Amino acid sequence: MPGKLKAKIVAGRHLPVMDRASDLTDAFVEVKFGNTTFKTDVCPKSLNPQWNSEWFKFEVDDEDLQDEPLQITVLDHDTYSANDAIGKVYIDIDPLLCSEAATVISGWFPIYDTIHGIRGEINVLVKVDLFNDLNRFRQSSCGVKFFCTMSIPRCFRAMVIHGFVEELVVNEDPEYQWIDRIRTPRASNEARQRLISLMSGELQRKIGLKVLEMGGNAVVGYLQCFDLEGESGLVVRAIGTACTLDKISSTCPAAVVPNLSNSSPSKDMKDSLQAVPSTLGCRSTHSSPVHSASSRLSQGFSVSVPTLLFAGMKNRQRSSEGPRARQCRAVFGEEAPGVPLSSGPPTPLRAQTFSSFSPSKSYSRQSSSSDTELSLTPKTARICLSPSSPLHQCKSSPLPTMVPRSRTPPLLHVSQSDTAMLRKSVSFSEDLLLVASGMGSGGSAGKEAGPLKALLRQQTQSALEQREFPFFTLTGFPVGFLLHVGGVVSARSVKLLDRIHNPDEPETRDAWWEEIRQEIKSHAKALGCHAVVGYSESTSICEEVCILSASGTAAILSSRFMQDGALDTEHRFEDTAPPACGFCHIPYDELNMPFPAQLTYCHCCRRHKVPDVLFTTIDVPTEASITGKGCLIQARLCRTKKKAQGEGNATAISNLLPFLEYELHTQLLNKLKLRGMNALFGLRVQISVGDTMLLGLASATGVYLTALPSPGGIQIAGKTPSDLTYEQHVSNMQKKINDTIAKNKELYEISPPKLFTLDPDAFVNINTEWVEEVIGSPIPESRQRSRIFRSHSESSDEVLELDLSHGKKDAFVLEIDDTDAIEDIHSLLTDAPTPPGFYSCNTEIMPGIYNWTSSLQMFTSVRVFRLSNANLTNQGLNKIFNDLCENLLKSLYFKLRSMVPCCLCHVNFIVAVPEDELIQVAVTAVAMSLDKDQTQENGRQSGDKTLMKAITENEEQLQFPLELSAECPSNPLSSAKGLSEVSGPLPSARAPSVDHSSFTDRCSSWIEQIRLKAHTIRRGSIKTTSSLEKSSPLPDSRSRSLRSNRSCPSSSVAVVKMTPLSFLPGTKIIKYLGIINMFFIRETTSLREEGGVSGFLHSFIAEVFAMVRAHVAALGGNAVVSYSMKECVFMENPNKNQAQCLINVSGDAVIFIRESELEATPSQTQSGNVQTSSNGEGT
Amino acid sequence: MLLVVNTAAVVKMSVELDVFVGNTTIMDKEVYQLWLNGYTVSDAVKVRMEGGVMEECEASADVLLSDTMDQFRTFQMCERLLQNPAKLANQLLFQIPPDRQAMLIERYYAFDDAFVREVLGKKLSKGTKKDLDDVSAKTGITLKSCRRQFDNFKRVFKVVEELKGPLVENIKQHFLLPDPLARDYAAIVFFANNRFETGKKKLQYLTFHDFAFCAGQLINNWTVGAVDNMVEDMDVDLDKEFLQDLKDLKILIADKDLLDQHKSLVCVALRGKTKVFNEMEANFKNLSRGLVNIAAKLTNPKDVRDFFIDLIEKFIEPCRSDRWTATDVNLYLTHYTNSAHILDSFKHQTVWTRYMGVIKSCILRMYHE
Secondary structure: OEEEEEEEEEEEEEOOOEEEOOOEEEEEEEEOOOOEEEEOEOOOOOOOEEEOOEEEEEEEOOOHHHOEEEEEEEEEEEOOOOOOEEEEEOOOOOOHHHOOOOOOEEEEEEEEEOOOOOEEEEEEEEEEEOOOOOOOOOOOOOOOOEOOOOOOOHHHHHHHHEEEEEEEEEEEEEHHOHHHHHHHHHHHHHHHHHHHHHHHHHHHHHHHHHHHHHOOEEEEEEEEEEEEEOOOEEEEEEEEEEEEEEEHHHHOOOOOOOOOOOOOOOOOOOHHHHHOOHHHOOOOOOOOOOHHHHHHHHHEEEEEEEOOOOOOOOOOOOOOHHHOOOOOOOOOOOOOOOOOOOOOOOOOHHHHHHHHHOOOOHHHHHHHHHHHHOHHHHHHHHHOOOOOOHHHHHHHHHHHHOOOOOOOOOOOOOOHHHHHHHHHHHHHHHHHHHHHOOOOHHHHHOOOOOOOHHHHHHHHHHHHHHHOEEEOOOOOOOOOOOOEEEEEEEEEEEEEEHHOOOOOOOHHHHHHHHHHHHHHHHHHHHHHOOEEEEEEEEEEEEEEEEEEEEEEEEEEHHHHHHOHHHHHHHHHHHHOOEEEEEHHHOOOOHEEEEOOOOEOOOOOOOOOEOOEEOOOOOOOOOOOOEEEEEEEEEEEEEEOOOOOHHHHHHHHHHHHHHHHHHHHHHHHHHHHHHOOOOOOEEEEEEEEEHHHHHHHEEEHHHHHEOOOOOOOOOEEEEOOOHEEEEEHHHHHHHHHHHHHHHHHHHHOOOOOOOOHHHHHHHHHHHHHHHHHHHHHHHHHHHHOOOOOOOOOOOOHHHHHHHHHOOOOOOOEEEEEHHHHHHHHHHHHHOOOOOOOOOEEEEOOOOOOOEOOOOOOOEEEEEEEEEEEOOOOOOHHHHHHHHHHHHHHHHHHHOOHHHEEEEEEEEEEEEEOOOOEEEEEEEEEEEEEEOOOOHHHHHHHHOOOHHHHHHHHHHHHHHHHHHOHHHHOOOOOOOOOOOOHHHHHHHHHHHHHHHHHHHHHHEEEEEEEOOHHHHHHHHHHHHHHHHHHHHHOOOOOHHOOOOOOOOOOOHHHHHOEEEEOOOOOOOOOEEEEEEEEEEEEEEOOOHHHHHHHHHHHHHHHHHHHHHHHHHHHOOOOOOEEEEEEEEEEEEEHHHHOOOEEEEEEEEEEEEEEEEHHHHHOOOHHHHHHHHHHHHHHHHH | OHHHHHHHOOOOEEEEEEEEEOOOOOOOOOHHHHHHOOHHHHHHHHHHHOOOHHHHHHOHHHHHHHHHHHHHHHHHHHHHHOHHHHHHHOOOOOOOHHHHHHHHHHHHHOOOOOHHHHHHHOOOOOHHHHHHHHHHHHHHHOOOHHHHHHHHHHHEEEEEEEEOOHHHHHHHHOOOOHHHHHHHHHHHHHHHHOOOOOOOOHHHHOOOHHHHHHHHHHHHOOOOOOOOOOOOOOOOOOOOHHHHHHHHHHHHHOOOOHHHHHHHHHHHHOOOOOOHHHHHHHHHHHHHHHHHHHHHHHOOOOHHHHHHHHHHHHHHHHHHHOOOOOOHHHHHHHHHHHHHOOOOOOOOOOHHHHHHHHHHHHHHHHHHO
8 A cells, every 4th residue: 555645636727618597507517537536516607716625635546556547537527417527637657656757736637528629727635655665576667767769868877878668558548448338438539538538548557667677767769659550459569778877966056956855665676676687688578488480370471561761672572472461671780872873773683783792701791690580599599588488389380480581681781682581591590599699780780890899899889789679769879889880770560459369458459569679789780780779660550450569779789887886997998098089980890881871081080981872760869960950851752553452452562661771772862872971860760651641751861071081972874875965965964963962962961071082092992993993783683773982082072072063983873764763853852952041950950059058849740631632653652742841840940930040859750541532741849040140150150160179079088077068968978069068167158048038038037937046936927816806716716806916817827838859959958857748539429520630630639738747737747848749649520510639749758957057056165066067977 | 754753843831830849938029019019810911921920031931830829829828827917927737937917918908099099988898899890990900909998897897896995906917017017008998998988079189198197187076096005996986975965056157256267366467478368268158167067967877978178179179279389378277276265255175176176187187289
């Protein structure tokens, strides 16, 4: 009985009129937790009732406390008929269970009804008294902190980063229960909302248990998703990174922080550290063992298509088995735009074309591991690591999975060799063994030449190898954690939902995900990496077909955060060792490359090899040195698909997927080149299935990494040189492209340091000659529709422009021989540049910009397009989809023009195909204003910045500990602005931005009201307002007021900022209050009356924002960071005048204070402390 | 191939749904004004295009349309709250900074002078509302905007009508309006309640602000609230006792001696100080009779309604035809008022002061040369 939950209902306001006769309402409230319900008295005839109830007390298990929401229902009392429900409020009390989060929930909550939306507000007070429970076998995990933030939260320090945690729970979807036929839509919606609330509570509790088991005390990068599978169930799943976090105490001036002490029994961190053997890793423990392997076969269908960089593909199908269960796979190393990109959408047969090309031998060795059918290995691995899984698994599994599969070989991005594929079968068993023995990647690492690499690897390997999945959902890391980045790894798998045997049990889905994760792991290994960072998972469901996707960035990590704190000091020396460009250096051995990439010496340190292009799913590392500014790059693709059912459909989809991915990748690469950039961060590829089409959208932020070579231009080669007009056409196009590249370079201020071009060129040439020899052969014979060759790139502008006009030698060649290709090139050029004053990126912040002000605007925009003509060609669809996205962006720029100069950060697109002819695109992002004066200054600075300075700067930067850079989010990136920091003392460099932020914020005075110091006062003011209202009647109460003392009530609503980023510029987050994870359904049967679909969705999104803000304010917070909209499912039936929408949002509630305030307050000494202490920490 | 290209070209897509929701509600003042003016979305887009936003921001017509629709929808959703401004401040649905809220409210309650002149003093009833299309046609203000303005008048009227306390303060508190706007509304409510005639041809030259000024004078001096601010309806209705007392002023014209005495006192005071002395002297009795008669008749509601037309017919027109300047009028009225105090047999000094103070300032305001 470890907890007592107390709730008090204070008052209501703005209630709807429930009694038409009197135009009033007789409201009362039911408070329900678990199975216990309390009621308040009826407050007769008032739209602004004052209940001032007693404290309702619930004595409950902490398990229930974690799972259940507090449910508050406001009703209208009716003497003769049933009481009418006005609406409900669900309050997640999880934040109260954590000692360091909120201590009380108090405030006005919107009363929400799934049919009518928000109907008035209710003032509620909630507290929890927890008793200590040290029972080792407890089922609860109170005290484990959850963060949506994808990096170590700002006021914490990571002691240990334990690794991957995942969990998945399944339930029957109330919407598909038989009872749904007879109950009202409202009841059905409420059942669903409540169920999901319960399920996410349970999920969080279970993940918390795993974290405790691993010895952690927090989950960072917590990603929770819903899969609405329809008939087969409702899945709630989550992944995250378990960490042991330590609060940086000095950053929280005691004066400002409300009393932290609280009775909740969060487990002592040290205790838990010892309690758990790390070998358990992140093994997911469902109570029931997994025995899915055998059943999977009978369930049928499973196609997995891992990919990111496609370089060609081969689809060998054993026809006898038929398409019943197929598996295609491919691996992409992402740096690979490479050479004879076995381009094309060649049909599987065409793959033969490349057979002549044989990569260096060493490479095949590694690729083989990726080719291997890894879906088997998990089971084997499990036998070794977790004795709990039944034996029969391994017996049955190999057989079914192996036989019926055809696959595309892992196309390690460049032209994939057949040999690799053939070898697959050979290496198969070997690989299996390696993995099974828990040292899989050790094999490849050991062989490698680089002694440093091997050393580093060994250190971390031991830590990582023990884990089943060395995955990290984080996208931002403490300095020194990320050593090398290999590239993007991704895997997809097509499943049939109606083949799940026990739809109510999680096993089948667990096995699916396990399979995919194993695949990812093996891809990472193929890239010579032992970990995957920036890892995420997603699904797309269309009727009974479900595409599971996972992607991440293969990386090599430092051991620094792997062990516990004591070891940390031993490895300190490492922290200073890797230069800022270190993460760009290839993790694989250059003689033993997983794919033929072009390597050059790093342009920063000139000691290590770097690839020519780097793709990642993570944020730009703080230490990275960037030239110029970045920009949002999107590849958009639409493919028609025949309508089909079941397996046929799944087969069709899985056949299309590789092409889709390949083309997305090509587009990304072309667009990257067109902007004169060489790296992508935050890459996110979404594939959505509809009945008749597949949508693919890849978004990333392109940058020019100083360490990487300058990209070559793009050259167009015509197919039929004889035709004069054609030639002219081609040369016109070529000119356009060249102009665009030049323009873009200017726009993004990309001017690679010329001082160094001479020198490295020498190296480059030596290097590339070698590469070119290797690549040379396939070029002549490949005659595909569009072909991309890459050769070594030039580092200086002039050379590039000169070379573009002639000779394939130095340029990236696009060969066009039919209208498709022309379309492609056109579409390449149709991407409108962002209007002046705007920047955009999908990473946290735009690389190269440091002069943020505190003015920001988070928004969500949704568009649904109807395709009026169903008989569309691929090109037609593509164009429509492309225009849709472009127009949407244009609209956003227009809307936000008053914030110029500004940057749209964390631009997140969600595409869906809700119906046959509908395409839905939802965008969430934040616009952040920049300081006008500093923009120019910075531009100038970065313009004449020299590489040397960047290097010294970066080294300097390394001296700054992570916490320091976290502390000044206005300039979190190191590189370009480093100048000012290097030249001047740190505080003075920062001073201007602080000043600006304080007075450029348009709402600053407004926000003053709610800053932290007023925190407690604010609470008071809510109460006083309510009492004011009591004494001075509102107009609708029809009473008469004298020269009343009614003050303007504008102060009663606290301002809550929202941002998808993990920080607010110009401010300091001083407290995390807990995770916000909310799910809402809204339905209407009077669509037209509510303003049509747009009106309906508009008010629903506004309502969701309002509810999020209300919950944050009630927790005492003034902002939500890392806010994201996970789901926005919209369905309409205009003929019936109906529509329904489901939205899931999440984020971290925080308290922030302005940096300027921090400095102004007596905490001046404290901020001094912060700096010194954090400095001390870093060195 | 050609065929395929053609179908691709013919294909149209239509935007089924298009919304933009910011955490802080984005509202463009210019678009808000267009909405308030009752423009349709397409008209508003036209106006905006002519305004040159597109060139400024490299936007296309589509973008402009989308933005306009979106904002119009936002305003529509806010309208419910704007009708009860106190709610706007503590609702949770839209996060709007207080300065923006104030702007929204102020503009929502702003009205067109041309419109208010049409309905000033009319009963704020359904009947009047039905005639708004005529008003719209006459003033060139869209019907939608007329309706909004009319409904605003009516809403303020309804709320304030039954409240105790000073009218202007009540309006300020309940509708969170800035002082000048609250005063205007007080005038509108006051006129509507007393049904003052403002539409006659002779009154056409007066602006709303002329009337509003007069209303302020009347409210501050002639209502119950002017004496006792704790009485119901005090600012909305004229003080009945006072109106009754005004009858006593009749003695000024009924008693011939008094009238002559009064006249000679005024003439002595004005001699040589004005160019229109002769006309004044000749007209004195007429003018005095006019003013006193107005006072005496005010107990009759019908005559209250004609208050302004009476002032014009009985005083302003004669003076104007004699080409008095405003200074002349001022001089005359000052001495006319003061001289009465010297009359020994005139006992109603307080009432006289209260009456003439208002009359003087109203006439001066209404006297356009």
